[in-house]
Amino acid sequence: MQAGAFPFRHGGRRIAAALFPLLLAACGSQPAVEARPAMWLVEDGDTHIYMLGTMHALPAGTDWDGGKVATAVAAADELVLELSPRQLAEAGRVFRELAPREKPLAMDARLPPTALAAYRRLEAGSDFGGDALDDWAILVLMGQRVADEAALSPSDGVEAGLTAAFDKAGKPISGLESAESQLMLFETLDPAAQRAMLVRAAEHAGDAVRDVKAMAADWSRGDADALAKIVNEDVDRVPAARKAILTDRNRRWSAWVQRRMEQPGTVLMAVGAGHLVGSGSVPAMLEAEGYKVSRVQ
DSSP, rough: OOOOOOOTTTTTTTHHHOOOGOOOOOEEEEEEEEHHHHHHHEESSSSSEEEEOOHHHHHHHOOSSSSSHHHHHHHHHHEEEEHHHHHHHHHHHHHHSSSSSSSSOGGTTOOOOHHHHHHHHHHHTOOOGGGGGGGHHHHHHHHHHHHHHHTTTTGSSHHHHHHHHHHHHTEEEEEEEHHHHHHHHHHHHHHHHHHHHHHHHHHTGGGHHHHHHHHHHHHHOOHHHHHHHHHHHHHHSSSIIIIIIIHHHHHHHHHHHHHHTTTTTEEEEEEGGGGSSSTTTHHHHHHHHHOEEEEEE
């Protein structure tokens, strides 16, 4: 359950897939697909930090760990994820603690009729219990349902595969955030922004599966420009979400990379693909600070 955002023009399924494993607790099987996701390298004389953009959940059989990713995995002394395995295991508990509203509010009081009808279709067969939950928590459950329908599984996602590989090699794994800090991004988001995201998500729920599959295809091709367009056109519609979910986190992670560059060694940093594309991305922030950043896949 790692966290991430949604919003937005198409209901946030696409950006949700890029940013938050939390939203993608689904399963399914698909034919094998060869993926070569975008990856960058920031380096100096004695420090090398690979930055891999991930999909937190993928169709079964996706081959994403070849090419330069295999080189980075072999070379890295340590793996850094958004959430360490221990924090990832805590995410469900934290979600259950933060998600309930102080006072229930019926969904028909939150959503206009068209959006409500689309929400009910997505919810069909498994009542989300939305009346008792905060708006952001309902978005999480909607993201899970979309992932289920798109046959995406976190057990086949990049983080799961990297964790298994580094565990097997006896290499350390750490995280940039805690489960609580990730989910508090949503819990503390302005209620009006939460409601705007929920309404947009519900209005376009019918397009969600198609959109998340299209995003996965862009990621598989390593099409950073296409991913940046998706992220920007979605979050730009909810500025408060852009700041909390992308800009502020990218700035913190860029600062982490700069501190880590002061120590020798090789690191593989794997975070949601939306954080590594576009003008406000981690690579762009590092370049603006004068670091040598190159795309290696």
